[in-house]
Amino acid sequence: MSLLKYDVAIIGGGPGGYTAAVRAAQKGKSVILIEKEQIGGTCLNWGCIPTKALAAGAEMISKIRHSQEFGIETGPVHVNFSKLMDRKQRVVEQLKAGIEALLIKNKVDYCQGEARFIDDRTLSVSNVDQNVRIVNARHIVIATGSGPALISSLGYDGQRVITSNEALMMSSIPERLIIIGGGVIGCEFASIFSILGSKVTIIEMQPSILSTMDREVSQLMSGLFRRQKIDIVTRASIAAVRKEAGKVVVQLENGKEVEGDRVLLSIGRVLNSSGLGLQEVGVEQGDRGEIIVNEQLETSVPGVFAIGDVTGRLQLAHVAATQALIAVDKICGITRSIDYAKVPSCIFTQPEIGSVGLTAEAAIKKGYSIKTAKFSLLSSGKAHAMGETTGFVKIIAESETNHLLGVHIVGAHASDLIAEGALALELGLTSERLTEVIHAHPTLSEAFLEAAEGIQGLSIHGVN
Amino acid sequence: MDPQEYKYYRAHTWVKVEGNLARIGITDFAQKQLRDIVFANVFDDSEMITAGTALGSLESVKSTSDVIAPIDGKIVEINAKIFDNPEIINQAPYSDGYMVLVEIKNMEQVEALMSSAEYAAMLDQAGK
Numbered sequence: 001m002s003l004l005k006y007d008v009a010i011i012g013g014g015p016g017g018y019t020a021a022v023r024a025a026q027k028g029k030s031v032i033l034i035e036k037e038q039i040g041g042t043c044l045n046w047g048c049i050p051t052k053a054l055a056a057g058a059e060m061i062s063k064i065r066h067s068q069e070f071g072i073e074t075g076p077v078h079v080n081f082s083k084l085m086d087r088k089q090r091v092v093e094q095l096k097a098g099i100e101a102l103l104i105k106n107k108v109d110y111c112q113g114e115a116r117f118i119d120d121r122t123l124s125v126s127n128v129d130q131n132v133r134i135v136n137a138r139h140i141v142i143a144t145g146s147g148p149a150l151i152s153s154l155g156y157d158g159q160r161v162i163t164s165n166e167a168l169m170m171s172s173i174p175e176r177l178i179i180i181g182g183g184v185i186g187c188e189f190a191s192i193f194s195i196l197g198s199k200v201t202i203i204e205m206q207p208s209i210l211s212t213m214d215r216e217v218s219q220l221m222s223g224l225f226r227r228q229k230i231d232i233v234t235r236a237s238i239a240a241v242r243k244e245a246g247k248v249v250v251q252l253e254n255g256k257e258v259e260g261d262r263v264l265l266s267i268g269r270v271l272n273s274s275g276l277g278l279q280e281v282g283v284e285q286g287d288r289g290e291i292i293v294n295e296q297l298e299t300s301v302p303g304v305f306a307i308g309d310v311t312g313r314l315q316l317a318h319v320a321a322t323q324a325l326i327a328v329d330k331i332c333g334i335t336r337s338i339d340y341a342k343v344p345s346c347i348f349t350q351p352e353i354g355s356v357g358l359t360a361e362a363a364i365k366k367g368y369s370i371k372t373a374k375f376s377l378l379s380s381g382k383a384h385a386m387g388e389t390t391g392f393v394k395i396i397a398e399s400e401t402n403h404l405l406g407v408h409i410v411g412a413h414a415s416d417l418i419a420e421g422a423l424a425l426e427l428g429l430t431s432e433r434l435t436e437v438i439h440a441h442p443t444l445s446e447a448f449l450e451a452a453e454g455i456q457g458l459s460i461h462g463v464n
Numbered sequence: 465m466d467p468q469e470y471k472y473y474r475a476h477t478w479v480k481v482e483g484n485l486a487r488i489g490i491t492d493f494a495q496k497q498l499r500d501i502v503f504a505n506v507f508d509d510s511e512m513i514t515a516g517t518a519l520g521s522l523e524s525v526k527s528t529s530d531v532i533a534p535i536d537g538k539i540v541e542i543n544a545k546i547f548d549n550p551e552i553i554n555q556a557p558y559s560d561g562y563m564v565l566v567e568i569k570n571m572e573q574v575e576a577l578m579s580s581a582e583y584a585a586m587l588d589q590a591g592k
Contacts, residue, residue: 208509215509223505223521226547234508376528390503392528463527 014041354418
């Protein structure tokens with residue numbers, strides 16, 4: 001048993017953990033990063049990156065299928081799924097190597113193993129060979145993340161009833177894929193696998209898919225999914241999931257049944273806060289196991305911080321990374337906080353969705369008097385040139401002041417375009433101020449300008 | 465010619481009463497204005513439609529337009545054919561190109577809608 005001493009010890013090597021490690025090292029701290037499984041966490045191994053690698057493949061298939069519109073003639077499109085999955089894995093491995101190099105460059109010590117609190121400054125780290133190391137640190141950052149909810153009552157077996165983790169390791173494209181849960185993860189997989197050729201059915205408990213998004217966004221996506229021949233069953237409760245020879249049957253409370261070859265469960269994630277010995281050292285947790293933190297991400301135990309999914313806030317990699325920087329700043333004596341109301345979020349369906357701030361419905365509920373303006377990509381020259389005219393930029397502003405409250409984008413590159421919305425909200429811009437910003441022509445970003453002009457009833461190319 | 469037995473709403477939608485149900489679609493004038501419809505959507509996140517608010521949207525090669533509900537009602541059936549073949553709205557706006565079938569909530573609301581002659585007069589007046 002060896003005793004190691006550091007300024008900062010970080011548990012978990014996902015986008016929160018490694019960002020904290022690099023930043024703490026940049027600030028001159030001695031740092032150890034402890035990871036139980038693989039560097040990069042869910043984001044890199046089981047989430048953001050591998051799904052985007054597959055989504056990029058799906059996008060390419062769509063483009064080839066529409067190539068005739070451009071006068072480009074191809075033969076039939078054949079998808080070699082194992083090569084598509086190999087590429088996905090290569091992307092993941094390449095990025096993992098990149099993070100490992102970052103850690104080395106910044107002189108962060110990396111330790112593979114499972115950490116557990118001994119006291120509020122000390123961790124025991126045991127690896128697969130049962131070697132135990134004792135790590136003592138002045139500050140400890142918990143960044144253990146979350147994992148997909150494995151609900152046995154819905155028949156989870158990792159084979160025919162799976163989560164996103166197993167979906168990323170499938171060896172073939174399921175002929176019929178049933179997705180339980182029409183949230184972000186469910187819809188991304190629905191979009192990808194429907195393009196790859198699966199007959200996809202989404203089963204959702206709420207009245208619509210993507211029910212937390214702006215209503216016009218979820219309505220458009222429902223229609224677009226329907227056009228892509230994705231079946232959507234809403235207001236559905238599941239009575240049972242039966243496994244029969246060669247098929248899985250999802251039986252609904254209303255007596256209807258949906259048959260498929262695989263069932264993907266995307267109905268939430270569980271927080272990785274157990275097994276760390278948190279109670280023993282007095283780290284307070286909430287009902288869902290989330291670690292309770294203050295605005296600087298410090299837990300009830302001074303010197304112990306928590307960041308990322310395990311804090312029970314927005315489960316987004318960029319939130320974890322932002323929290324990481326704030327926590328490290330606090331460790332270095334600088335006090336900052338994160339405004340969760342201004343966090344952008346992206347959904348990588350086809351077309352993409354980008355969103356920041358309040359939805360129209362939420363703004364009204366909060367008592368705002370609002371104006372909205374929507375600019376359809378049908379009125380964008382660039383969108384026509386690209387052959388991607390589906391979607392819109394919608395801006396929600398406070399009626400009296402024209403201060404932006406929310407931006408919701410559906411369409412090509414929505415995930416990139418939303419950055420401007422996040423900037424506008426962060427800077428507290430009005431639509432007038434935004435329209436003073438020159439947007440290059442011909443670009444999709446002009447749609448943002450036109451929507452801002454629309455708030456003043458002055459869109460040049462749109463409907464005011 | 466707009467069917468005489470139908471009722472019409474100022475936002476260019478029609479209602480055909482079938483007992484306590486109402487079939488709803490867009491008028492011939494509306495489909496001509498839109499030109500080639502390429503994408504039809506019905507908002508099924510609410511089980512109800514409300515007069516004066518959008519029940520769906522239609523996208524043509526040149527624009528996207530909301531379809532405004534002429535009456536209040538509970539959606540009984542959505543015409544799934546318009547999703548696969550939105551062009552049937554151009555081809556048969558008063559029959560196969562209907563959008564929804566709803567249960568009528570308030571018959572007086574239906575009766576207060578325009579007759580075909582009144583709708584024609586409204587279009588005339590607007591110089592359409």
